Amino acid sequence: MTxxxxxxEASSGAPAGALLEAEGLAKAFGQVVTARSVSFHVAPGEALxxxxxxxxxxxTLLNLVTGTLPVDAGAIRFDxxxxxxxxxxxRTALGIGRTFQVPRPFEGLTVFENVLVGSTFGAGMRRREAxxxxxxxxxxxxxxxxxxxxxxxxxxxxxxxxxxxxxxATQPRLLLLDEIAGGLTEHELPALIETIxxxxxxxTGVVWxxxxxxxxLQVVDRLMCLAQGDVVATGxxxxxxxxxxxxxxxxxxxxxxxxxx
Amino acid sequence: MSAPTTLTPMSSATDLxxxxxxxxxxxxxxxxxxxxxxxxxxxxFVFSPGDxxxxxxxxxxxxxxxxxNLMAGYGGxxxxxxxxxxxxxxxxxxxxxxxxxxxxxxxxxxxGVVCALLALPTSFLLFRLVGGxxxxxxxxxxxxxxxxxxxxxGFGGGSGLSLTxxxxxxxxxxxxxxxxxxxxxxxxxxxxxxxxMRSRVGLGLTAIRDDSVAAASLxxxxxxxxxxxxxxxxxxxxxxxxxxxxxxxRVSPGSMFSVQYTAFMIFIVVIGGxxxxxxxxxxxxxxxxxxxxxxxYGTWYLIALGAIAIAVVLLAPRGLWGLAARGRYxxxxxxxxxxxxxx
Numbered sequence: 001m002t003x004x005x006x007x008x009e010a011s012s013g014a015p016a017g018a019l020l021e022a023e024g025l026a027k028a029f030g031q032v033v034t035a036r037s038v039s040f041h042v043a044p045g046e047a048l049x050x051x052x053x054x055x056x057x058x059x060t061l062l063n064l065v066t067g068t069l070p071v072d073a074g075a076i077r078f079d080x081x082x083x084x085x086x087x088x089x090x091r092t093a094l095g096i097g098r099t100f101q102v103p104r105p106f107e108g109l110t111v112f113e114n115v116l117v118g119s120t121f122g123a124g125m126r127r128r129e130a131x132x133x134x135x136x137x138x139x140x141x142x143x144x145x146x147x148x149x150x151x152x153x154x155x156x157x158x159x160x161x162x163x164x165x166x167x168x169a170t171q172p173r174l175l176l177l178d179e180i181a182g183g184l185t186e187h188e189l190p191a192l193i194e195t196i197x198x199x200x201x202x203x204t205g206v207v208w209x210x211x212x213x214x215x216x217l218q219v220v221d222r223l224m225c226l227a228q229g230d231v232v233a234t235g236x237x238x239x240x241x242x243x244x245x246x247x248x249x250x251x252x253x254x255x256x257x258x259x260x261x
Numbered sequence: 262m263s264a265p266t267t268l269t270p271m272s273s274a275t276d277l278x279x280x281x282x283x284x285x286x287x288x289x290x291x292x293x294x295x296x297x298x299x300x301x302x303x304x305x306f307v308f309s310p311g312d313x314x315x316x317x318x319x320x321x322x323x324x325x326x327x328x329x330n331l332m333a334g335y336g337g338x339x340x341x342x343x344x345x346x347x348x349x350x351x352x353x354x355x356x357x358x359x360x361x362x363x364x365x366x367x368x369x370x371x372x373g374v375v376c377a378l379l380a381l382p383t384s385f386l387l388f389r390l391v392g393g394x395x396x397x398x399x400x401x402x403x404x405x406x407x408x409x410x411x412x413x414x415g416f417g418g419g420s421g422l423s424l425t426x427x428x429x430x431x432x433x434x435x436x437x438x439x440x441x442x443x444x445x446x447x448x449x450x451x452x453x454x455x456x457x458m459r460s461r462v463g464l465g466l467t468a469i470r471d472d473s474v475a476a477a478s479l480x481x482x483x484x485x486x487x488x489x490x491x492x493x494x495x496x497x498x499x500x501x502x503x504x505x506x507x508x509x510x511r512v513s514p515g516s517m518f519s520v521q522y523t524a525f526m527i528f529i530v531v532i533g534g535x536x537x538x539x540x541x542x543x544x545x546x547x548x549x550x551x552x553x554x555x556x557x558y559g560t561w562y563l564i565a566l567g568a569i570a571i572a573v574v575l576l577a578p579r580g581l582w583g584l585a586a587r588g589r590y591x592x593x594x595x596x597x598x599x600x601x602x603x604x
Contacts, residue, residue: 066478092480100478106471108536112599117468120461122480131279135599147599150588170480 018077019044019205020096020174025064025074027057027229034060036229037074042174047196047206049220049237051213053249056226058209059101062176065207066098067091078174092122097172101179101209103159107152111143114151114162115169122170134169140195141165156183164195174205181212193218213241225249276602281459282594289592300444304437313440317508319549320443321501324450325522326529326541328497331454334536335466336490337473339392341523342399345383345406346376346495348517350502352410355512358426365426366442369503376499380492387491388484400520407518421513424506443504450497455538455593457493462486463595470536528566532573534580538593543582 018041027035034057042048050058063069065076067088076084083091097118106114112134119125119133138144141161146154151162160180167175181192189212197219200206210216216223216237223237227249233240240246304313325343333339353372357363363371383402390398410416427435457463465486468476477483506512525548533544551569555562577584 068474068478087482087484088477089480089482092478098478100475104472104475106468106475108471109467110597113464113467113597116597117464117476117481118479120480121465121482124480131597131599132277135277135602144601147601166475166479 017043019046019079020065020207021075021077022061022065023075023077025061025076026072027060027064027069028072033057033229035064035074038226038229038231039074040224040231040234042205042207044173044205045200045203046222047200047208047220049216049223050207050209050226051211051216051223051241051246052226052232055228057229058226059178060229061226062098062178062207062209065176066096089121092170092172093124095171095173096176097122097167097170097174098176099160099163099167099178099180101182103156103163105151105154105159105162107150109151110148111151111154111158111162111165112138112147115165118166118169119171122172133171134165137165137169140168142191157188160184168199172204174207175199177206177208177210179209179211181210181215184212189215217241278600278602280598280600281596282591286591286594289590293592297444297448301441304440310432310436313436314508315553317439317443317504318552319545320447321504321508322525322529322545322549323447323542324497324501324504325526326533326545327451327454327538328494328501329526330530330535330537330541331457331497332490332494334530334540335458335463335470336487336494337470338487338491339396340399340491340494341396341520341527342401342403343495343498343526344518344520344522345399345403346380346498347502347505347522348403348406348410348512348514349379350376350499351506351512351517352416352422353499354503354506355422355424358424358507359422362426365438365507368426369442369446369500369507372503373496373500376502377492377496379499380495381488383495384488384491388488400523403518403520407514410518411514417513419514421511421515421517423511427507427510439504439508443508446500446504450500451538451542455595458538458593458595462489466490467536467595528570530580532570532581534582537580537582537586537591538595539586539591540580540582544580547581 020042022041023039025035025038038057038061040048050061052058060069064071067083067086071084074084075082078091078094078096083094086094106117109117115134115137116130119130119137123130123133125133135144138147141164143158143161143165146158154162160183164180177196181189184192193215196206196208200219208216208220220237222235223240224234225232225240225246232249233243233245300316308316325347329340329343350372353375354368357368357371358365361368387395387398387402411418416422458466465476465481468479468481469483469486473483502517506517529544529548530541531544532547533542534540551566555565573581
């Protein structure tokens with residue numbers, strides 16, 4: 001293997017009908033490059049996993065796709081339309097939903113109201129419809145019992161559930177999950193895996209950043225590994241995890257037997 | 262609806278009940294309405310003309326506190342320069358009444374509209390700044406407004422203008438006109454703020470208050486919402502300035518564009534309770550009462566205000582309304598309580 005990005009896919013370009021196409025995304029904070037020239041694509045009903053060590057640029061990549069951060073270079077197309085410079089709120093309305101790695105609840109609002117913001121503005125729904133959508137999202141995330149609780153008083157796990165519920169309430173066609181499983185216990189994982197699989201199976205594109213690789217591998221169709229702002233490998237999840245390039249990223253040397261995690 | 266999913270059976274949510282408010286809120290609203298009725302009747306049998314003139318100041322303070330809270334408490338825009346629009350409203354109403362010849366009530370409303378219109382281009386300048394820079398920028402804008410007013414021909418330079426439209430009107434009619442105008446506007450501003458906050462715009466603003474990045478990621482147009490409240494709050498400051506001008510019968514750049522108005526607004530909102538509709542009303546009443554009680558003590562009055570502000574911030578960080586209501590009681594119900602559908 002060479003040091004060039006490893007592609008385990010038949011063709012490197014985005015296939016026709018891709019939901020999200022990111023091309024040559026670049027972002028630097030001063031001297032720190034968090035995305036050098038990252039390209040990837042997601043089809044409707046497809047789940048893409050992203051792994052990589054801390055500081056690899058995973059969360060930055062999500063922030064570029066959602067418009068939370070502006071790109072230095074590159075292009076983002078969503079459903080065929082160029083959204084590279086579209087404001088974040090507009091991208092949400094177009095169908096890009098996301099969760100934050102460190103949950104950001106509206107602490108002065110109740111859990112239900114938090115989710116209602118998503119269905120009202122993200123999905124553009126009116127009162128009754130918005131309330132029903134919000135309730136459904138709470139059901140999916142398993143939070144209905146806390147609907148009238150102030151979001152500021154939630155523990156971390158429920159804050160993560162709230163992130164998922166709010167994102168679902170925007171009715172996303174592409175859902176970006178940033179370490180949604182972090183902090184979950186082993187017996188809580190299967191329910192989350194089932195939920196995300198069902199979202200994917202309903203036709204929603206999913207991008208899932210996660211350190212808990214065994215959970216990720218149960219859901220994702222393809223896997224991308226990032227390190228220091230570069231794509232190290234993309235393709236079939238198990239082949240990517242088994243590749244020398246990924247082993248080198250995690251272990252610091254190219255070990256042919258390396259089952260990195 | 263998009264493709265059906267197996268996750269969310271539609272039927273489960275059809276008898277979902279969302280309740281906003283209830284009889285405790287209605288009762289509180291009834292008490293407030295009774296106070297307004299009393300205030301409307303009181304000039305006839307309780308208050309002296311001097312009291313009536315003083316109460317116009319209270320109504321102007323309620324408008325200032327309510328609109329500053331709308332902008333800072335909900336929109337997250339901490340401006341220390343709303344005196345720009347208080348001054349513009351004060352000078353504006355005198356020009357509109359004396360030069361254009363509008364009747365006083367129409368001139369006061371028009372002054373508010375003019376201030377809202379002035380705020381729109383100003384917002385494009387100021388919104389390039391964030392946080393502390395935005396705050397300082399608003400003060401700079403207020404100083405620019407003051408200097409321009411002083412230099413404009415026909416605005417009286419450093420000494421200001423007097424209102425002449427009331428000449429020939431007897432004192433009782435004049436005082437009554439201003440009093441009822443101020444009472445109606447204060448009630449209208451509070452109700453309009455409540456209705457705005459109860460609408461979907463208000464839900465978005467509350468989200469912005471708590472976390473603007475998360476709000477944007479859920480589809481809230483943060484910039485547009487902030488511009489709306491900045492323009493609305495500036496129109497409110499203009500109304501208050503116009504009331505202060507027609508109540509005092511004269512304006513000067515030093516008093517109308519004074520940064521002390523910002524100190525008053527912050528005091529009112531902070532001791533009353535930031536980010537609530539009830540808080541600024543309570544804060545304005547407390548501030549007004551302190552002003553009336555302690556006015557004779559000169560500098561000690563300001564020292565007392567400062568001490569009270571520090572005590573409230575330390576002991577009741579959510580303001581006196583927050584302390585009393587503990588987040589559970591609202592006279593102006595904005596919260597949603599959801600009752601799960603029966604399965």
